[in-house]
Amino acid sequence: MTADKVLLATGAYTDGAFPWFRRRIVPVGSFIIATRPLTVEEIARTVPGNRTYVNSRNIGNYFRLSPDNRLIFGGRARFSGRSDQQSDAKSGKILRAAMAEVFPHLADIQIDYCWGGLVDMTADRYPRAGEADGLYFSMGYSGHGAQLATHMGEIMADLITGRINRNPWDGLPWTAVPFHTGKPWFLPLVGQYYKFLDLIR
């Protein structure tokens, strides 16, 4: 296949064929568990007002009810650069313990679902988009790309076809993560560091 212009939007899954980008993106696992549907009493005790919540820890959690009243509880769980069934199940156990800490009355509740994936972290957690290494690119959403990546798709289409440049990250410098050669060997250390910060706060 040949193309005049190529947009790289492969986020955390950008592979070794693109070393310039690999040195700037750190793929980190992110995971979610979903309980069995909660009873009316459990809902009143757990999420009164049915809001969406996020806590302020470094290795934080977020949670809300699903439309069928399951508690969806997510977080980084552990700093893993992998997301496969084994890794997701391990993280599910950690999330379950975190959920039990916040909601002791749900400690033994049945977990019906557990899943995970990789998010594309940048050093400053700002996305980047533009042109580099002969490619257009838009990535680095750092775990917040659900809406933004879709929006950036439209912006990049305008940019690539020469209609208008509305790229909010235009010209933002993007240096490689120090000592990052493409494989995030330092993730366990970073995880321990953030765990320590959460302990002493």
Ligand SMILES: Cc1cc2nc3c(=O)[nH]c(=O)nc-3n(C[C@H](O)[C@H](O)[C@H](O)COP(=O)(O)OP(=O)(O)OC[C@H]3O[C@@H](n4cnc5c(N)ncnc54)[C@H](O)[C@@H]3O)c2cc1C
């Ligand atoms: C458990 C979890 C919970 C999350 N929760 C939220 C949330 O609540 N809010 C939020 O905003 N974000 C959330 N995110 C992050 C959000 O999913 C990402 O920021 C977003 O999906 C990034 O979009 P993207 O299109 O850039 O990349 P992705 O959705 O990662 O898509 C990249 C695609 O590129 C493909 N690809 C890779 N290499 C190649 C190749 N060589 N050829 C062809 N295709 C290739 C991959 O298969 C993949 O489909 C969550 C992520 C996870 C894992």
